[in-house]
Amino acid sequence: MKDRIFEIISKYNGDSYRLMDILHDIQAVAGYIDHATIALLADKLPLSAAQIEETVSFYHFYSDKPLAKFNIYLNDSVTANMNGRKEVLAAFEAACGIKQGQVTSDGTLGLFPTSCIGMNDQEPAAIINDKVFTRLTPFRVKQIVNGLKHGLSLDDLVVEECGDGKNALPEINSMVCNNIRRKGALLNHDYKLFSVINDILPNTSSDEIIDIVSESNIRGRGGAGFPTGLKWKFGSRAKGEHRYIICNADEGEPGTFKDRVLLTEYPEMVFEGMVTAGYAVGADMGLLYLRYEYKYLLSYLNGVLESMRKNNYLGKNISGIEDFDFDIRIQLGAGAYICGEESALIESLEGKRGEPRDKPPFPVEKGYMNLPTVVNNVETLATVVKIIKNGADWFNKLGNKDSVGTKVLSISGDCRFPGIYEVEWGLKIGDVLDMCGADNVQAIQVGGPSGALIGEKDFHRELSYSDLPTGGSMIVFNKNRNLLTEVVLNFMNFFIEESCGTCSTCRNMPYVLREKLLKVINGRGVKQDIEDMTSWARLLNVSRCGLGQTAANPIVSSIKNFRPLYEALLNHEVEYDSGFNLETSVLESCKVVGRQPIFHHNA
Amino acid sequence: MEKKIIATTSLAGCFGCHMSILDIDERILDLIELVEFNKSPVDDIKTFTKPVDIGIIEGGCCNSENVEVLRSFRKNCKILISLGECAIMGGLPALRNGIPIEECLNEAYLNGPTVGLNTEHIMPCDDELPMLLDKVYPCHEIVKIDYYLPGCPPRADLIWDALVALLTGSELDLPYEVVKFD
Structure with missing residues (x-):
């Protein structure tokens, strides 16, 4: 095992900033990361054992104790519970012969709770060794556990058809469904792969790109709503040897799952947005921070990046633009909601505990490696591509005065059609409820748990940054629910x-x-x-x-x-x-x- | 104006809040014009000798003695104030709340790196000692508390302003800037 660990360290050139990857690889080989391993790492990396232990102990999906051969992480989100998690948990406990939080004595099966895994429209769901199982029922649980006990592989156990769209690609091969219910300016079919990189960037200066983004008045789609153009301008003006573009794909706000769908169906558009941002800001490196729960997308996304490299959409002198060098790496998280906060995300990218930094300085000045860093949400970066293609005026005609453009909503809970809806800003809550087929509504949670729980008297209010902002999460509760x-x-x-x-x-x-x-x-x-x-x-x-x-x-x-x-x-x-x-x-x-x-x- | 009577105590706290009371510096001379201290570490009076107007509590409750002292404060004081992080939220001592008590005691007396001299593996169990509670409780989970002054420790200015407001019956302003932790 010692040799394997040394191999893993040298795979990452002994770079302590890659500690997250090193720990992922060790966990995959050894099953856990104990004190002896930490001491070994401390010996080889420029880190103390305490620093490494800090990181190991912080994240949900690292373990300092041996786990099972198959680890079942059963989602504990509100919609999972609304859709029968209790019965599913009881079925798992009965079939495995253990309680939640335990591992079977033969070390085959482990059963653990986990925070929202981004499958709110297909609950109850569980992650078993990186594979996502959705729409679980006690019957399915019995089948899965029996199968695992009898040596079937996780792939064998997916008896449902693969999900819609690209979920069925062999690289993803997942039963997860996109459930796209409504397309708009962002999700419609007029996207031509890499036309911004091919046709527009070579003929447009970086300042002009920033101007278009500023004039479009787009604001960050992650929830905080900071003007994207301004962020890019700050990033481009900040002094530093290198600059970085980070795509925040750590959507952990319970009830949000739109970035999962964007990354499944439109990864090229997201990466093209990163390249565009890199060109505008003068960055040479892009990092996409992918939440661990979406690990099943990792090799597919890496495949997209590889084909972009082959076609010179990444690499040196991209699209023939002299000295425009830019590449993208995907960093896998390890299970921590807080890493969706941009400075915590940066700490995590550097291999540390995901603890937010004191601000100022903001990441645009001192971000990743203390160098200028622009952090944007997945949806923001994808939208920017459409803006550059169609112009700021086109974008300003969408939405309302205060909040322009469209918003991709993740709607779940008590409604007939949970899923992804792209709507223009300014839509009334009452219309949202009608749109998703919600009856007998008691309340709707707008913007996830950190947002607002509103009732009927507020259904006339509008989705917008100044009235009801949302990063996308909308959860509906009918009158039979006990809200407290x-x-x-x-x-x-x-x-x-x-x-x-x-x-x-x-x-x-x-x-x-x-x-x-x-x-x-x-x-x-x-x-x-x-x-x-x-x-x-x-x-x-x-x-x-x-x-x-x-x-x-x-x-x-x-x-x-x-x-x-x-x-x-x-x-x-x-x-x-x-x-x-x-x-x-x-x-x-x-x-x-x-x-x-x-x-x-x-x- | 008749002097108001004040009592203070530190339960499961670090005496940092009391140090912060002393940090009002020379204003303590103004304070003793307005108040008289009864049971308090400030004057070392050990038991209540008269009815008290304002009781100030530092620290939460981690053992049976803390509970008894807090209940006696509730009984003898008209107004009780939770002063600081530990009294209001349990604070640092409450870090043990997620760990089973047996594990805590084993670490403290049997397995920890500093227990070498405890060769007989004794757990403290003398009847004279207070009994540990199952977890560390903030004061309001034991008795009714009337006011809360946040901070770790609450700044001297905040304590001063609060006492003045209470004694003179005026409104207390708690702007963002005066609330500090750690």
């Missing part, structure tokens, strides 16, 4: 699980708020608890990144729009009831140290 236990609690669990732990506010406050929420759900809540939750949530504003700042939104937003749900559960008889019981809370520790509990009731 099924939705808000699930979202709070998600934020607690995914906090990187750097800021004490985000590390602790969501936990404290969840305890309050549970207190209310369990009938011990008093009026002050609601006031407390609202006012304490404001404290999260001092967190370093957007995740921390929005981690209380599920509670704040549900109190704001669904307050009667909380009030109905309050105990109005008492002023306060903490529910704390000293006698029971010391039992465990007394047992461990071997003593009898003693209480002084007159204290």
Whole structure:
């Protein structure tokens, strides 16, 4: 094993910035990364054992303990639960003979929960050794587990047809479905492969490209909505030996899956957008950070890059433009929602824990390797290609004044047609609900858990950066759903699980708020608890990144729009009831140290 | 104006919040014109000797003694303030909350790198010792708390402004800039 590890290190030239890849390869060969391996790595890389352990322990898909031959990661998102995750989990537990979080004694099967894997429109879903199984039922679970026990391969076990579109290509060979329900300016068929690189870049200066993007008024499609043209301008003016373009394909906001579809169906357009950005900003390297959950797309995407290299769409003097050298590498993540935050993503690209950086300086000045770096969302980069092709004026005619262009929505939950919808900005929520076939609607979560949970009185509002912004996630809940236990609690669990732990506010406050929420759900809540939750949530504003700042939104937003749900559960008889019981809370520790509990009731 | 009575205590905290109280510097001279300290490490009075107006709590509850002290504060004080990260959210001590208590104790007394002298593998179990709780609790999960002053530690200016606001009955402004952690 030692030799294999040395081989892996030399494959990456002992580059400590490639630690993520080194760890992925070791995990693939050894099954886990233990202390001895870390010591070995520390010996060969310019990193301390503590630094390596920091990285290993941070990510969901690295393990310091032996895992199973087949590791089943069952998605725990809200829609998975709405679509029968409980029964599917019970079926897995019964078939494997273990509980969630355990590995079978013979080391064949392991069963673990995982945060949203980007399959909200085909839940419940699970990842088994990088292969995605969607639309699970207890029957399918029995088949899969029996098959694995009898030595069938994961490919053998996909008895469904492959998904639609390119999911059926041999390089992907996946049962995942695109479910594209509505195409618009971005997704329609007028895209001619690499026509921007071929026909436009050679005749247009980099400043002109930036001008077109600025005049188009496109804003970042990841959620924050920063003007893309301005970002490119900053990046092009920042001083540095190299500049980098990063494509953020770490869509981890529960309920978002549109980047998965863009990367499946339109990878050339996304990469062409990166090349265009590289030309405009003066970058020589592009990095696409792909979330681990989409690893099943990796070899397909690398194949696309390889054919681009062959055709001089990547490499030296691209499209005959002298001194325009640009290449793209795909970096695989390892399971961390926080890496969707651009500075955390950059830390992760450098092989470190995905902890957001203090800002300023912003990545456009000091990003990857402390050099100027432009980070754009998948959808932004793809859209830019259409803008360069069709012009800024064309783009400005789409959408509304405040938010121009179109937005690709990922719609899931209680609706007849979950999937991908491209719409113009400015669409009313009520129309969104009609469009996806949602009846009897109680609420819709706009922009994922970090966004807003809104009810009927707000269905007249519009999707736009100034009214209801969204990175794409829209989850519908009908009137039979218990919003507090099924939705808000699930979202709070998600934020607690995914906090990187750097800021004490985000590390602790969501936990404290969840305890309050549970207190209310369990009938011990008093009026002050609601006031407390609202006012304490404001404290999260001092967190370093957007995740921390929005981690209380599920509670704040549900109190704001669904307050009667909380009030109905309050105990109005008492002023306060903490529910704390000293006698029971010391039992465990007394047992461990071997003593009898003693209480002084007159204290 | 009659002097208000103040009591303070540090439960599962590091005394950093109390240091921050002392950081109001010479304003402490103004403060003692307005208030009288009762049970508090500041004057070393160990037990309540009269009814108290304002009780200031640093730290959360990690053991039975913390709970008893906190309950006695609730009983003897009209107003209780949770001061700082640990009192409000459990803080650093609450990092143990995700780990089973047996694992924590084993690491602390049996397996940790610094337990070499504990050759008899003794776990502290004397009846005189407080009993550990199953997890570290923020104060409001034990008793009703009236006000919360955030920070790690809350800055002296924030404590000062809050006390003045409370004593004079005026509004307290908590701008972004005064809330600091770590």
